Amino acid sequence: MAGQKIVLIEDDREISTTLQTVLSKAGYSVTPCSNGVEGQQAITKDQPDLVITDMMMPRMGGFPVLEFLKTLDSPPKVIMVTANEGGRHKAYAEMLGVSAYLRKPFAMDLLLDTIRDVLGDDDSSDAPLKRRRPKK
Numbered sequence: 001m002a003g004q005k006i007v008l009i010e011d012d013r014e015i016s017t018t019l020q021t022v023l024s025k026a027g028y029s030v031t032p033c034s035n036g037v038e039g040q041q042a043i044t045k046d047q048p049d050l051v052i053t054d055m056m057m058p059r060m061g062g063f064p065v066l067e068f069l070k071t072l073d074s075p076p077k078v079i080m081v082t083a084n085e086g087g088r089h090k091a092y093a094e095m096l097g098v099s100a101y102l103r104k105p106f107a108m109d110l111l112l113d114t115i116r117d118v119l120g121d122d123d124s125s126d127a128p129l130k131r132r133r134p135k136k
Contacts, residue, residue: 003027003028003029004028004029004119004121005028005030005031005046005047005049005050006023006028006029006031006048006049006051006052006115007030007031007033007039007043007046007048007050007051007052007076008020008023008031008032008033008052008053009033009034009035009036009038009039009051009052009053009054009057009062009065010033010034010052010053010054010057010081011034011035011054011057011058012054013034015104016032018108019052020032022108022111023115026112026115028115031046031048034057035057035058035059035060036053036060036061036062036064036065036068037059037060039051039053039065040060040068043065043068043072048076049076049077050076050077050078050079050115050119051069051076051077051079052078052079052080052081052115053066053078053079053080053081054080054081054082055081055082055084055089055093056082056083056084062080062082062093063092063096066078066080066093066096066098069096069097070096070097075097077119078097078098078099079098079100079102079111079115080093080098080100080101080102081101081102081103081106081111082101082102082103082104083103083105099118100114100117100118102114
């Protein structure tokens with residue numbers, strides 16, 4: 001995990017600040033972006049291990065970011081976060097290759113567990129990914 005790079009694309013300043021703090025304290029290097037345009041630039045420049053993106057944002061939302069990632073030779077893993085309840089949005093995000101989809105609000109420990117699962121940061125690399133929290 002040490003030093004793994006995350007591009008965080010979130011337009012809500014309070015949520016972004018909270019996520020940056022939690023992720024930085026967990027040992028990740030975080031590049032914050034307030035929209036998809038900034039996110040695409042940061043992804044190209046930083047070549048992150050993971051992108052965490054909101055779905056709905058000004059200038060460019062999360063779906064165009066996912067479409068952009070599909071054009072890359074070696075795209076990073078993606079976690080999409082959203083307050084949107086629509087099943088069609090989740091299905092489209094999964095079709096575009098998201099590794100995980102979290103609905104806001106979510107617990108920070110769930111986010112960190114999801115990041116570890118997506119990046120394969122489990123203690124036993126041979127073991128299949130396991131859920132740390134029971135599904136509700």
